[in-house]
Amino acid sequence: MRTAYSVETVRTAERELMARLPEGALMQRAAAGLAAACADVLGRVYGSRVVLLVGSGDNGGDALYAGARLARRGAGVTALLLAPERTHAGGLAALRGAGGNTVTGGDGFLGTAQELIGRADLVVDGIVGIGGKGGLRPDAATLAGFAAGSRAVVVAVDLPSGVEADTGEVLGPAVHADLTVTFGTHKPGLLIDPAREYAGSVRLVDIGLDLPERAELEALQHADVAARLPAPGAESDKYRRGVVGIAAGSARYPGAAVLAVSGALRGGAGAVRYVGPAADAVISRFPETLVSDLGPARAGRVQAWVVGPGAGDDASAVAEVLEAEVPVLVDADGLRLADRATVRGRTAPTLLTPHAGEAAALLGVSRESVEGARLASVRELAARYGATVLLKGSTTLIADPGGGVVRVNPTGTAWLATAGSGDVLSGLAGSLLASGLSASDAGSVGAYLHGLAGRFAADGAPVGAHDVAEAVRDAWRDVMG
Ligand SMILES: NC(=O)C1=CN([C@@H]2O[C@H](COP(=O)(O)OP(=O)(O)OC[C@H]3O[C@@H](n4cnc5c(N)ncnc54)[C@H](O)[C@@H]3O)[C@@H](O)[C@H]2O)[C@@H](O)CC1
Ligand SMILES: Nc1ncnc2c1ncn2[C@@H]1O[C@H](COP(=O)(O)OP(=O)(O)O)[C@@H](O)[C@H]1O
Numbered sequence: 302m303r304t305a306y307s308v309e310t311v312r313t314a315e316r317e318l319m320a321r322l323p324e325g326a327l328m329q330r331a332a333a334g335l336a337a338a339c340a341d342v343l344g345r346v347y348g349s350r351v352v353l354l355v356g357s358g359d360n361g362g363d364a365l366y367a368g369a370r371l372a373r374r375g376a377g378v379t380a381l382l383l384a385p386e387r388t389h390a391g392g393l394a395a396l397r398g399a400g401g402n403t404v405t406g407g408d409g410f411l412g413t414a415q416e417l418i419g420r421a422d423l424v425v426d427g428i429v430g431i432g433g434k435g436g437l438r439p440d441a442a443t444l445a446g447f448a449a450g451s452r453a454v455v456v457a458v459d460l461p462s463g464v465e466a467d468t469g470e471v472l473g474p475a476v477h478a479d480l481t482v483t484f485g486t487h488k489p490g491l492l493i494d495p496a497r498e499y500a501g502s503v504r505l506v507d508i509g510l511d512l513p514e515r516a517e518l519e520a521l522q523h524a525d526v527a528a529r530l531p532a533p534g535a536e537s538d539k540y541r542r543g544v545v546g547i548a549a550g551s552a553r554y555p556g557a558a559v560l561a562v563s564g565a566l567r568g569g570a571g572a573v574r575y576v577g578p579a580a581d582a583v584i585s586r587f588p589e590t591l592v593s594d595l596g597p598a599r600a601g602r603v604q605a606w607v608v609g610p611g612a613g614d615d616a617s618a619v620a621e622v623l624e625a626e627v628p629v630l631v632d633a634d635g636l637r638l639a640d641r642a643t644v645r646g647r648t649a650p651t652l653l654t655p656h657a658g659e660a661a662a663l664l665g666v667s668r669e670s671v672e673g674a675r676l677a678s679v680r681e682l683a684a685r686y687g688a689t690v691l692l693k694g695s696t697t698l699i700a701d702p703g704g705g706v707v708r709v710n711p712t713g714t715a716w717l718a719t720a721g722s723g724d725v726l727s728g729l730a731g732s733l734l735a736s737g738l739s740a741s742d743a744g745s746v747g748a749y750l751h752g753l754a755g756r757f758a759a760d761g762a763p764v765g766a767h768d769v770a771e772a773v774r775d776a777w778r779d780v781m782g
C-alpha cells in the first residue's frame with residue numbers, strides 16, 4: 302500500500318525524530334537525497350549550471366544544502382534568494398563555503414533571475430514546501446513562470462511550490478516540476494489532481510520518520526489488489542460466487558446495459574442477472590446473462606445490485622433496488638433519481654460512483670469546484686449520503702462515510718475518458734460487491750483493474766469502452782502475476 306500523510310502528521314513525526322537526532326541531521330538526510338536525485342537528473346554534475354529558487358523556510362534550506370553538495374562536485378550553483386534576510390542561515394553558509402553564488406532581491410533581481418534560469422540545466426524549487434499556504438506570492442510566481450519557460454529540468458523540493466499539500470488544490474500560479482523529491486512520506490497533494498500534475502514524477506526519500514498506522518490517503522498496489530480479488534475454489538458454484546443484478550439501460554440507451562454487463566462478467570461474480578428494457582441487446586451480445594422483465598424486486602436473488610447506467614428517467618427501478626437488503630452500486634442517471642434519505646437509511650452498503658459533473662449536481666456546486674477540490678468533495682458526498690463514494694476522473698478517489706482513510710486509484714489513463722467506460726466500471730465494481738468485497742474494496746479494486754485495463758487496451762491509441770471491458774482479464778492476470 303502506498304500512503305500519504307497530512308502536514309500535521311508529518312510535522313509531529315518530524316518533531317519526535319528531531320528530538321532524538323543531532324541538530325540539523327534530518328535536513329542533511331533530506332539534502333543528501335535531494336542532491337542524489339539532482340545528480341541522477343543531470344547525469345554529469347561537473348560543469349553543469351544549477352539555479353536554486355530559495356524561499357524563507359526550511360524548504361529553501363534543503364535546496365541550499367543540496368546545492369552545496371552539487372557545487373562540491375563541480376556544478377556552477379547560483380541561489381536566487383526570495384527573502385534574503387530570512388534565508389536559512391546554515392544552508393546559505395554551506396553553499397557559499399562550497400563556492401556557490403547568491404543573487405538577492407532588489408532592482409534587477411527578476412531580470413538576472415530570468416537570464417540565469419534561461420541558461421540553467423537544472424532548476425531546484427525550494428520556494429516553499431509543507432509550510433506554504435494560499436498560492437505563490439508575486440515574485441515567486443514570476444520565478445515559477447521563468448522555470449516553466451526554460452529548457453532546464455525542474456526538480457521540486459518536497460512539493461512543487463504553490464500547491465496545497467493536504468488537498469491537492471492549486472490556488473494560483475505554481476511550479477511545474479519534472480521531478481519532485483519528497484521527504485519521509487507522500488503528501489496528499491502529490492497523489493491528487495490538479496496538484497499531482499504539477500509534481501511530475503515523484504521520488505520518495507526515506508528520512509526515518511515514524512508514521513502512525515492511519516494515513517490520510519492510501520493507494521492500493523498490485524499485491525493489495527491480488528489479496529482482495531475473489532477466486533473460485535472446490536466448493537464454489539455460480540450462486541456461491543455471487544450473482545450481480547444489473548438494472549440499467551433504456552430504449553434510448555441500450556448500450557449502457559450491454560457495457561455494464563460486459564464489466565460485470567469480468568468481475569468475479571458467478572452469474573449476471575439483467576433487468577430492464579435492453580434484454581435483447583444484452584442477450585445477443587452476452588448469451589450467458591440471465592434476463593428478466595419483472596423489475597428488480599421480482600427478478601430473483603442477487604448478492605449485489607448495480608443501478609443507473611443509461612437508465613433515463615426510470616425512478617421506480619432505482620427505488621426498488623434501494624429497498625433490497627444487499628449491497629447496491631448507484632451510477633449515472635441513478636444518482637439523480639436516488640432519494641438521499643432512502644440511501645442514508647439503508648442498512649446494507651451503498652456505493653455511489655459519480656463523475657465530477659454528477660457529483661457537482663448532487664452537491665449543488667459547479668463541476669470546476671469539484672475538480673479543483675476532489676478530496677473535500679468526495680468526503681462531503683460520503684458524509685451527506687451516509688454511503689461510500691467513488692469520485693471518478695483524472696484522479697479517482699474512494700471515501701467511506703465515517704471519515705477515515707480515503708483511497709486514491711493509482712492506475713488509469715486519460716484514454717478512459719471515452720463514452721461508456723464508466724458503465725464498464727459500474728458493472729465490474731458491482732460484480733466485486735456481489736463476490737463479497739466491501740464497498741470501499743469493490744470500488745478501489747474495480748477502479749484499479751479498470752484503470753489497468755484502460756492502459757492495456759489503449760497502449761497509446763484511442764479505445765472504446767468495450768475494449769476496456771475486454772482487457773479487464775489481462776489486468777486481472779497481471780495483478781495475480
Ligand atoms: N521539519 C523538518 O524536520 C524537515 C523539514 N524539511 C523541509 O522543510 C520544509 C518545511 O519548512 P518550513 O516549515 O520552514 O516551511 P516552508 O519552507 O515550506 O515555507 C515556510 C516559509 O515560506 C513562506 N511562505 C509561506 N507561504 C508562501 C507562499 N505562498 N509564497 C511564498 N512564500 C510563502 C513563509 O513565510 C515561511 O517563511 C519541508 O517542506 C521540507 O522541505 C526537510 O529538511 C526535512 C526535515
Ligand atoms: N482525464 C482522465 N484521466 C483518467 N481517467 C479518466 C479521465 N477522465 C475520465 N476518466 C475515467 O473514465 C471513466 C469515465 O466514466 P464516466 O464519466 O462515468 O463515463 P460514461 O458515463 O461515459 O460511462 C471513469 O472511470 C473515469 O475515472
Ligand SMILES: [K+]
Binds near residue numbers: 430457460
Ligand atoms: K518546493
